[in-house]
Amino acid sequence: MAVGHPLFAHLRFDRVVADTREPLDDLADILGYRFGRMSILREALHHPSAVPVGGDWIHGYERLEFLGDRVLGLVMADLLLHSFPDEDEGALSRRFVALVRREALVRVAEKIGLGAYLTLSAGEEEAGGRGNAAVLADSCEAVIAALYLDGGLDAARSFIHRHWTPLMDEDATPPKDAKTALQEWAQGRGKPLPEYQIVAEEGPAHEPEFTIEVRVKGLDPACARGPSKRVAEQAAAAALLDSIDGAGRG
Helix, strand or coil: CCCCCHHHHHHHHHHHHHHHCCHHHHHHHHHCCCCCCHHHHHHHCECHHHCCCCCCCCCCCHHHHHHHHHHHHHHHHHHHHHHCCCCCHHHHHHHHHHHHCHHHHHHHHHHCCHHHHCECCHHHHHCCHHHCHHHHHHHHHHHHHHHHHHHHHHHHHHHHHHHHHHHHHCCCCCCCCHHHHHHHHHHHCCCCCCEEEEEEEECCCCCCEEEEEEECCCCCCEEEEECCHHHHHHHHHHHHHHHHHHHCCC
């Protein structure tokens, strides 16, 4: 009997449904957004080491990570401004740095099971890339960018609000200043105080962007950007603290 016979119609239908649903559809459900261009989400999940020369995703997720970092920053700044109307810039800045740093991104990535959907090279897979904090944080930022590019700011904002609001609500008081925390860490180990240096100053006078490098003796330096020297210094200190935590230094 031919496969196209009406008696087999339900079997063909079931098989088509099973075949047309991709693993990334499950991730889209978790993200709470249906992509019109799934290729953007695929790119956000491609580790640079897994991208073939001349392939469809020659950049991997790095370019999207660049955009996602800024979308997250904009949405978080707006959310904090409205959530804490009585706090000054210093308190808001400390909350902001804590919520956009690697630790927060990793927590969200782990919560949604992002590592399972990454495309990695064999070497990165063997090295434990699916659980690597840097990979998870970078790909989470790339996913935010994918949401923004495909669905606009509303799609990205919805995802960020859903997953970052619980983190924001964990502490009633602003977290410790990152510069203070780094200074206390250095002093507690008999090291000289951290040194901050302006590496670059870009943008027009009314909208500058500073890149600050912070150095602590015995550690690799860390850099970060911000719309003011103070914000950039805080972000650089937070980045160095992240590297300290990641290296498991006592």
